[in-house]
Amino acid sequence: xxxxxxxxxxxxxxxxxxxxxxxxxxxxxxxxxxxxxxNVAKFHTTDPxxxxxxxxxxxxxxxxxxxxxxxxxxxxxxxxxxxVNGVGKTTTIGKFAKFLANHGRSVVVGAADxxxxxxxxxxxxxxxxxxxxxxxxxxxxxxxASVAFQTVEFAxxxxxxxxLIDTAGRLQTKSGLMDELSKIRRVIEKKAEIAEVLLVLDxxxxxxxxxxxxxxxxxxxxxxxxxxxxxxxxxxGFVFAVQERTGIPIKLIGQGEGIxxxxxxxxxxxxxxxxx
Numbered sequence: 001x002x003x004x005x006x007x008x009x010x011x012x013x014x015x016x017x018x019x020x021x022x023x024x025x026x027x028x029x030x031x032x033x034x035x036x037x038x039n040v041a042k043f044h045t046t047d048p049x050x051x052x053x054x055x056x057x058x059x060x061x062x063x064x065x066x067x068x069x070x071x072x073x074x075x076x077x078x079x080x081x082x083x084v085n086g087v088g089k090t091t092t093i094g095k096f097a098k099f100l101a102n103h104g105r106s107v108v109v110g111a112a113d114x115x116x117x118x119x120x121x122x123x124x125x126x127x128x129x130x131x132x133x134x135x136x137x138x139x140x141x142x143x144x145a146s147v148a149f150q151t152v153e154f155a156x157x158x159x160x161x162x163x164l165i166d167t168a169g170r171l172q173t174k175s176g177l178m179d180e181l182s183k184i185r186r187v188i189e190k191k192a193e194i195a196e197v198l199l200v201l202d203x204x205x206x207x208x209x210x211x212x213x214x215x216x217x218x219x220x221x222x223x224x225x226x227x228x229x230x231x232x233x234x235x236x237g238f239v240f241a242v243q244e245r246t247g248i249p250i251k252l253i254g255q256g257e258g259i260x261x262x263x264x265x266x267x268x269x270x271x272x273x274x275x276x
Contacts, residue, residue, distance in 0.1 A: 006046045012037070015055070022235035022274060023206045028244070032058060056271055062240060063267035066249035070224070070264075072105075074195050076155035078163045078188055082181060082220050083200035084212060085169030088228035090119065092200050092254055093164050094126025095262035096226075099252075100162050102260075107132035108158070110151030110165040112144040112184060123166050129259050133160070144168065144180060145187035152191045163192075178219040185220065198251065200226045203236035213242045224251035226262075235274050 012033065019029040032055070039054050072079070081096075083089045097107045109127040113119040114137040127134040135151040148165045155163045165188070167181060188194055199222045201209045216222050225248055227236055239250060250265040 005048070007040060007048055007051055011048060011051070015051075019237065022237035024237035025207050025210075025241050028237070028240045052275075056275060059240070059271045059274065060267045063243070063250070063270065066243055066247065068224075068249050068251050068265040070251055071195050072100075072162060074193055076108075076152065076160055076163045076192060077195040078152060078155075078165065078192050080165050080167065080185065080188070080194055080197045080220065081200060081226075082167050082197060082216055082222070083169060087169070087200045087202040087205070088254060089169060089200045090122050090126055090166065091257075092226055092228055092252075092262065093123065093166055094130040094132075095254060095259055096164060096252065097127060097130030097132035098259045099262050101131040105161040106159075107162045107164060108151060108155050108160045109134045110148050110163060111136040112147045112151075113166050113168045114140070114142045114144050114147055115168065119166075119168075132164070133158075145184045148184050149187050149191060152188055156192070178215070181220050194221075196224055196251075197222045198224050198226050199248070200228055201236075201239075201242075203227050203230045205238065207238050207241070209236075209238045210241050210245060213246050213248060217246050217248060222246075222248055224249055226250075226252040226254065228254035230255045230273070237274065 016029055016033055019032060035058060036051060036054055040051060081089055081093055093109055097109060100107050109123060109132045111120045111123045111134060117140055120136050124134050135147065135154050137147050151163055151165060167184060185194060197220050199213060199216045201212065227239065227250060230236060230253060242248065252262055253265055254262050
């Protein structure tokens with residue numbers, strides 16, 4: 001990361017610029033730099049390679065505080081997938097279905113984004129690609145909570161392991177839509193416990209990802225993050241602020257467009273890509 005052969009003021013300026021560019025935000029950047037300054041002084045080093053190693057270890061340590069394990073032991077294990085429009089939620093559900101199928105799990109997807117016919121069609125395509133069955137609305141505009149309920153009923157009847165429920169790509173500022181999300185949750189819980197609520201965040205979102213996470217945590221009880229679109233120049237440094245503020249762990253990473261491009265989260269690999 002550092003071209004110079006010694007640590008000087010310019011090195012610290014470069015580090016700050018790099019962290020801000022990677023969407024860490026000013027508060028996290030200040031915190032990271034302050035800790036590194038303390039370590040550099042403590043170990044009396046002037047070698048940028050030492051600074052680079054300390055940075056990597058510091059970031060991995062921060063991420064490792066949170067458990068990325070998916071809690072899917074219930075049968076059926078019901079997973080609610082939430083997020084704003086355009087983050088890649090529908091494609092993520094298809095990829096997640098494939099990910100689960102690869103681990104020998106049967107999957108059904110519930111199309112609870114009922115107000116856009118195109119959303120149901122798109123989800124059906126991705127569910128098929130992921131090897132999952134789908135339960136859709138019986139008529140356009142059907143209550144999303146009833147579709148979610150019917151999906152869980154179907155899973156119980158057919159002995160299906162995992163239920164993935166799609167929801168409308170609601171903006172976190174629209175309280176009516178957030179209330180609908182709370183209703184979906186309440187209705188499902190009459191039938192089965194919700195195992196995970198996964199919030200899909202676009203890696204290109206930047207600091208707005210923090211506002212989204214806080215709103216969805218309040219209204220949907222988010223238990224894990226899925227980061228998408230990490231295949232481009234986006235570094236998603238904002239997740240450090242998200243985790244610090246909310247305590248929500250990253251559970252899945254989407255790094256490409258293919259059906260197999262969803263993996264579990266490993267701090268070492270994530271930091272390696274972040275600092276590349």
